[in-house]
Amino acid sequence: MEQLLHYISQNTQLPAGSIKNTVQLLNEDCTIPFIARYRKDRTGNLDEVQIGDIVQYKEQFEALEKRKTTILKALEEQEVLTPELHKSIENTTDLTTLEDLYLPFKKSRKTKAETARKNGLEPLAKIIMAQNASDLESIAQKYTKGEVTSTEEALEGARHIIAEWINERTDIRNTLRKQLENVARITTKVAKDKAEDERAQKFRDYFQWEEALKSCPSHRLLAILRAENEGFIKVKIEIDEEKALSAIERRIIKSQNECAEQIELAIKGSYKRLLFPALSNERLNAAKEAADDTAISVFAKNVQQLLLGAPLGEKRIMAIDPGFRTGCKVVCLDAQGNLKHNETIFPHAPQNDEKGAIKKISSLADAHKIEAIAIGNGTASRETERLIRKIQFKNTIQVFVVSEAGASIYSASKIAREEFPNYDVTVRGAVSIGRRLADPLAELVKIEAKSIGVGQYQHDVDQIKLKTALDRVVESCVNSVGVNINTASRSLLAYVSGVGPKLAENIFAYREENGAFTSREEIKKVPRLGGKAFEQSAGFLRIKNGKNPLDNSAVHPESYGLVKQMAKDLKREVSDLIGNTEVLKSIPKEKYVSETVGLLTLEDIINELEKPGLDTREQAKVFTFNQNIKTINDLKEGQLLPGIVNNVTNFGCFVDIGIKESGLIHISNLADGFVSDVNAHVSLHQQIVVKVLDVDIDRKRIQLKLHKL
Incomplete structure (x- = not known):
């Protein structure tokens, strides 16, 4: 435990006490949103990003320890584990150094060095490395036997062994790593016969390109690597070979005799065959990993902003998925997002039934008391918007252009088929457009985050890392807003702290069978939703118009007793406290601070009572493009x-x-x-x-x- 805490502390610079308590909470299966919201006193008010960093380095440390165990076991089986090597492995704090320590003992495929050893040439290699022998020709002659037929073959075999020793030296590998990190250049050239390929033209900037690898920005490196993967360009990593060889020679060659000449040849062989190919790949992979992290970070921020986009709220919405030849799909939704009507209009070419479309939209708006219209921003969007703005509605109707990103993914998904089994993908897509105007978060969680299309090169980055990051962002957004347990979809419920897909299904099934939840206490009746899941989720699940007014707030049920006590002391009902700023400000906080409830938690409770269940998102605003700009x-x-x-x-x-x-x-x-x-x-x-x-x-x-x- 101490090693873990030290490792996290070194990498995060967070207070030791905060790290220790956070790790304990994580080990108790607490989620990041729950820890950040309801355990501030234990963590020292760490936010979700800081807790996420602790999770990341905790996982890194555990992976490192697991790899150490595997390597130590392998070395013990080979009977090569010395006390010194054991200590070095135990003290290692990064995976690269660990793998360098293990490198000489890896059971590799048949190598030139291994063949030379079998031919009895290791003693000759040791003589050369000692660098004090003369007349190497005569010495090498003694090793010409069996498969070795000449002194040159003997010396060549010895050089292969020396090359392997050089490759296995951690100091030499680190010297070369530093050069690659500091001065490596990435160069590209167009692949043979690809310069005129139409598909390659989007990469033509990289048909001949060169720059320092360390300053190559994330988006450019990912573009270059995509172009290489698609076979349009060739990529090389280059450094000054002479400088690299000189740096190695200075570490090894201590004489000026025949041995030095052989070692110099071995160094060149080791560099070209072993060191540079492996370490240049390692460096490129590290650059790719850094580029991935940057791209994932950008994507995660975009997804967060999109999910927390301004909702219009519970309004009666007409949604239109525009199109030309196939027409515009029109749906009418009630204030809860339920589909009430759908049909297709054909105002644009080739049918050009503008009058019929205007008449139909006008009558539907009246019949369904429409308050807002959502128009998808894809094909024929501007034309459809201009059509809608021509209509003189009886009542004021706000018109919005809504992003269609991911709507087609949703409309063909299992979730959409379950929601609308009797409607085709075009109707489902239009419904999605309307619902994402009402509440972007509730609708967009139904789509795999990477399909929303607001990142850069999301298909080129590490997919496991991307999924982890985006899942965490979605979870954070859902829990920061809170979820109405009686209206939330399975998809939305699945992202609630402590719930997950299986319990979300159980909550949904319970609601279908028993009707709306009337209290948070009733949540405990959901099959397989135990004490831990209730603890983690209850504060984020809201019940409107329930028996207990606190059930529609972010006050956790574990604090209900405290709120009741505060109300009792003030000779009031709990409902009298809600929204009563003057009374809440008069509460003497120090009176209620205890071993289990700290000042931070108490302040959160009082703030929540002032504005219970407050949605911090902005309200959706109407926006109009310049109508004179059409193309x-x-x-x-x-x-x-x-x-x-x-x-x-x-x-x-x-x-x-x-x-x-x-x-x-x-x-x-x-x-x-x-x-x-x-x-x-x-x-x-x-x-x-x-x-x-x-x-x-x-x-x-x-x-x-x-x-x-």
């Missing part, structure tokens, strides 16, 4: 246009300006000064004003600048 041909340099950020990367952000092509605000055009973090200036789905800098119609590229109003 890329309408753009002119210097124009100021309204836009919506539809993707954020670490090199800038893409902006929907109401046409098919999104424009790019490069990171250098986000502000007049230096910008290190794109997210510090823009966020996903933010409504902004941009200035058109350049329009390349042939390549369909639009360069924009963030305009400061």
